[in-house]
Amino acid sequence: xxxxxxxxxxxxxxxxVDAMLPFLREYWxxxxxxxxxxxxxxxxxxxxxxxxxxxxxxxxxxxxFTSCGTESNNSAIHSTLVTHPEKRHVLTTSVEHxxxxxxxxxxxxxxxxxxxxxxxxxxSLDLHLLEKSIRPDTAIASVMWANxxxxxxxxxxxxxxxxxxxxxxxxxxxxxxxxxxxxxxxELGVDFLSLSAHKLHAPKGIGLLYVKxxxxxxxxxxxxxxxxxxxxxxxxxxxxxxxxxxxxxAMGNLQDENTRVRALRDKLENGILTKISKTSRNGAKEPxxxxxxxxxxxxxxxxxILMLLDQAGICASSGSACTTGSLDPSHVLTAMGCNVARAxxxxxxxxxxxxxxxDVDYVLKQLPGIIGKLRGNTLSQKTTHRPLGQAA
Amino acid sequence: xxxxxxxxxxxxxxxxVDAMLPFLREYWxxxxxxxxxxxxxxxxxxxxxxxxxxxxxxxxxxxxFTSCGTESNNSAIHSTLVTHPEKRHVLTTSVEHxxxxxxxxxxxxxxxxxxxxxxxxxxSLDLHLLEKSIRPDTAIASVMWANxxxxxxxxxxxxxxxxxxxxxxxxxxxxxxxxxxxxxxxELGVDFLSLSAHKLHAPKGIGLLYVKxxxxxxxxxxxxxxxxxxxxxxxxxxxxxxxxxxxxxAMGNLQDENTRVRALRDKLENGILTKISKTSRNGAKEPxxxxxxxxxxxxxxxxxILMLLDQAGICASSGSACTTGSLDPSHVLTAMGCNVARAxxxxxxxxxxxxxxxDVDYVLKQLPGIIGKLRGNTLSQKTTHRPLGQAA
Numbered sequence: 001x002x003x004x005x006x007x008x009x010x011x012x013x014x015x016x017v018d019a020m021l022p023f024l025r026e027y028w029x030x031x032x033x034x035x036x037x038x039x040x041x042x043x044x045x046x047x048x049x050x051x052x053x054x055x056x057x058x059x060x061x062x063x064x065f066t067s068c069g070t071e072s073n074n075s076a077i078h079s080t081l082v083t084h085p086e087k088r089h090v091l092t093t094s095v096e097h098x099x100x101x102x103x104x105x106x107x108x109x110x111x112x113x114x115x116x117x118x119x120x121x122x123x124s125l126d127l128h129l130l131e132k133s134i135r136p137d138t139a140i141a142s143v144m145w146a147n148x149x150x151x152x153x154x155x156x157x158x159x160x161x162x163x164x165x166x167x168x169x170x171x172x173x174x175x176x177x178x179x180x181x182x183x184x185x186x187e188l189g190v191d192f193l194s195l196s197a198h199k200l201h202a203p204k205g206i207g208l209l210y211v212k213x214x215x216x217x218x219x220x221x222x223x224x225x226x227x228x229x230x231x232x233x234x235x236x237x238x239x240x241x242x243x244x245x246x247x248x249x250a251m252g253n254l255q256d257e258n259t260r261v262r263a264l265r266d267k268l269e270n271g272i273l274t275k276i277s278k279t280s281r282n283g284a285k286e287p288x289x290x291x292x293x294x295x296x297x298x299x300x301x302x303x304x305i306l307m308l309l310d311q312a313g314i315c316a317s318s319g320s321a322c323t324t325g326s327l328d329p330s331h332v333l334t335a336m337g338c339n340v341a342r343a344x345x346x347x348x349x350x351x352x353x354x355x356x357x358x359d360v361d362y363v364l365k366q367l368p369g370i371i372g373k374l375r376g377n378t379l380s381q382k383t384t385h386r387p388l389g390q391a392a
Numbered sequence: 393x394x395x396x397x398x399x400x401x402x403x404x405x406x407x408x409v410d411a412m413l414p415f416l417r418e419y420w421x422x423x424x425x426x427x428x429x430x431x432x433x434x435x436x437x438x439x440x441x442x443x444x445x446x447x448x449x450x451x452x453x454x455x456x457f458t459s460c461g462t463e464s465n466n467s468a469i470h471s472t473l474v475t476h477p478e479k480r481h482v483l484t485t486s487v488e489h490x491x492x493x494x495x496x497x498x499x500x501x502x503x504x505x506x507x508x509x510x511x512x513x514x515x516s517l518d519l520h521l522l523e524k525s526i527r528p529d530t531a532i533a534s535v536m537w538a539n540x541x542x543x544x545x546x547x548x549x550x551x552x553x554x555x556x557x558x559x560x561x562x563x564x565x566x567x568x569x570x571x572x573x574x575x576x577x578x579e580l581g582v583d584f585l586s587l588s589a590h591k592l593h594a595p596k597g598i599g600l601l602y603v604k605x606x607x608x609x610x611x612x613x614x615x616x617x618x619x620x621x622x623x624x625x626x627x628x629x630x631x632x633x634x635x636x637x638x639x640x641x642a643m644g645n646l647q648d649e650n651t652r653v654r655a656l657r658d659k660l661e662n663g664i665l666t667k668i669s670k671t672s673r674n675g676a677k678e679p680x681x682x683x684x685x686x687x688x689x690x691x692x693x694x695x696x697i698l699m700l701l702d703q704a705g706i707c708a709s710s711g712s713a714c715t716t717g718s719l720d721p722s723h724v725l726t727a728m729g730c731n732v733a734r735a736x737x738x739x740x741x742x743x744x745x746x747x748x749x750x751d752v753d754y755v756l757k758q759l760p761g762i763i764g765k766l767r768g769n770t771l772s773q774k775t776t777h778r779p780l781g782q783a784a
Contacts, residue, residue, distance in 0.1 A: 001429055003429070005422070005425060005427075005430075008422040008424075008425055008430070009420065009421060009422040009626060010420075011420050012416050012417070012420045014417075017413075017416050017417055020416075021409075024404050024409050024412075024595055025404070025406075025409055028401065028402075028403050028404045028595075029401060029707075030397070030400040030401040032400075033397060033400055033707065033709060034695075034698045034699075034702070034709060034710070035397075035698065035701070035702040035706075035707045035708075036702055037393055037395070037707055038397075038400070038707070067459030067460070067463070067597065067613070067625065067628075068459070068613070068624075068625035068626060068628075069625070070613055070614070070615035070616070070624040070625040071459070071613050071625060073615070074613055074614055074615070074624075082502075097615070098615050098616050098617075098624070099614065099615035099616070099624055099625075102614050102615060102624070103614045103615070106610075106614055110474075196626075198626060203416055203420075203628075203630060204626050204627065204628045204629060204630070204631075205459065205597045205598065205628030205630075205631050206597065218498075221459070221460070221462055221463050221466055222462070222466055222491070222494050222495045222498055223460075223462030223465070223466075223489070223490050223491035223494060223495070224462070224490050224491070225490075232460075232462040232466075232490070232491055232494070233459065233460035233461070233462040233463060233491075234401060234460060234588075234590060234596050235596065236459075236460075236595075236596045236597030237596060238595055238596070238597075239596075239597050303426075306426045306427065307426075309427070310426070310427040310428055314427075315421075315425065315427045315429055315430065316427075317425060317426060318426065
């Protein structure tokens with residue numbers, strides 16, 4: 001298998017599986033229990049909390065473990081609206097993950113006012129427009145750090161500063177960034193930040209919300225006194241330990257992601273743009289995640305490309321896995337002004353720790369033929385445009 | 393270790409660990425993906441869904457996987473309030489799990505009206521009072537099936553019928569029942585039912601909400617189109633598969649729980665009440681879960697008992713693990729009219745699949761000495777009251 005869909009989910013690192021297994025097999029107690037077999041687990045929870053806190057330079061007490069990035073995103077916005085009932089406006093962007101877009105749709109039906117900021121054709125944000133869009137009654141702005149479809153990153157530190165100056169809280173969905181970008185919540189100046197472990201070589205079913213110290217917080221999942229009263233439900237010990245281990249590994253791999261993985265992504269992207277005619281990148285070349293490339297293939301449907309890639313053992317996607325099966329074109333690409341045909345003919349390749357150069361070479365070998373087949377001719381390969389007799 | 397805290401959490405069955413491991417090690421894809429490596433997982437998700445549906449005689453389409461019982465409970469009440477905005481009253485009982493009590497506290501602060509039904513001294517519910525308490529504006533009644541602290545069960549089928557006749561939806565927190573009680577949602581006539589996998593020898597971090605067909609549903613965790621649009625967030629495949637396997641095993645163990653485990657519980661309870669003076673059961677003898685015994689020890693603090701039990705390798709609890717560390721006496725026992733001293737001197741023993749007769753014998757051997765030591769004398773053992781020379 002040639003896996004190029006690391007923005008959808010990542011392989012659970014073998015080291016991470018090893019770290020969590022004892023908490024399934026032997027140490028399966030309830031950490032809230034009074035006896036040693038249970039409460040000894042609290043120490044492992046706190047060690048994992050310290051590790052994920054270190055990944056983002058937070059204080060461990062600022063970490064709330066949740067079940068996923070979606071829950072984290074929902075929680076940050078919900079908390080702010082409940083703790084600031086006089087403010088009824090939420091600002092977000094038109095290219096957020098559906099966890100934000102759909103939650104805001106729901107809030108709008110509940111009587112809140114929502115502003116979805118547009119983006120430029122390269123996927124970037126107009127910060128002047130953002131500043132003008134924050135109103136006195138804006139409770140929170142939620143702006144993603146890195147786009148899951150294009151990899152384009154927003155200047156979160158600047159956005160946080162604008163929000164602060166205008167009196168609104170600021171949340172960033174940073175689900176795509178850990179292990180790719182250095183995260184320092186203190187430098188960023190964010191009030192809330194969401195992460196999801198399964199994008200980071202840990203298992204599904206665990207996420208976190210960073211809540212800046214002294215920020216008023218209203219829990220979303222309400223029950224027992226777990227997570228210092230900020231998230232009910234028996235702690236998912238095995239997955240929390242896994243998240244901690246994955247965070248450690250990610251810190252160690254940051255350099256690799258920004259050199260080796262970036263070079264592989266660039267080789268793949270340049271190779272496709274060079275070898276296959278009528279192709280172009282969606283979104284800015286920079287600033288962008290080191291691992292993501294989103295390519296538009298003219299006159300061909302992504303569905304067909306993905307099917308033939310799959311037959312060749314290559315995993316890629318046409319956007320967020322969370323919206324697969326939808327007949328609508330990507331809301332991210334349409335927000336960037338792509339027409340429907342272009343949005344429907346675009347493929348996301350997202351690389352990761354386990355990709356190798358031979359994976360990239362394999363895609364570059366397979367893809368021209370696939371596109372050519374779908375376009376119904378072999379002229380799609382740029383080499384075929386070259387006059388006969390010239391060197392390649 | 394002698395584990396008597398199965399209502400807090402249960403050992404993950406080795407068969408369940410085996411079932412989930414391939415989904416951590418090899419099949420770690422995203423089930424919403426378009427390629428085979430990902431979407432093949434959808435089949436495993438649906439198989440697991442069918443297994444948990446079979447456990448409660450539901451249609452698989454009526455199952456929404458969540459992250460825990462707490463999320464399921466919150467979701468049922470929240471959904472009903474959003475889909476019935478004209479109804480502002482919620483009915484529940486004073487002995488519910490904190491997932492309901494604290495969520496209702498929160499709702500009250502948001503302007504909803506809450507009624508906490510009292511219970512009788514044996515922990516039972518006055519159904520006439522329940523019927524009278526349902527108002528035209530009651531959106532939902534949420535009444536647990538089996539109490540986590542005493543094991544006392546409520547007549548859920550009758551409660552559901554009363555709610556139906558009065559036009560309110562009905563949710564039951566059934567977290568403590570699977571594997572102990574036969575669950576048939578069709579016979580019960582409930583609209584919503586919550587389960588948590590880790591009470592059932594599966595790992596933490598996965599639960600479900602049964603939503604009766606044709607019930608209006610508003611998702612709580614809002615994001616992608618997972619769970620047919622009813623719960624966002626990438627599916628926790630490994631834990632869902634584990635839940636399915638645990639449900640299968642639980643169906644096979646129902647007989648064992650109601651014969652062997654029940655006999656062990658009765659032996660333990662009768663042994664304590666006979667061997668140790670000034671002890672009594674909290675809550676009705678029947679109807680009650682087969683595995684739970686809650687005993688009041690006069691003139692002694694549960695904290696001390698638990699500490700000495702722990703030193704002897706015995707795990708038990710003084711109530712819900714979710715409220716451990718709280719200085720307040722159990723809200724369940726105080727709702728039953730226990731005074732503070734009695735509530736603070738009560739211990740819950742909850743048995744399970746892996747308990748043996750020698751576990752029970754060990755507790756019966758250790759406990760009289762522990763209680764005697766804490767009471768500062770050895771007279772607490774009933775045998776010492778017997779005139780010398782008489783047979784035991």
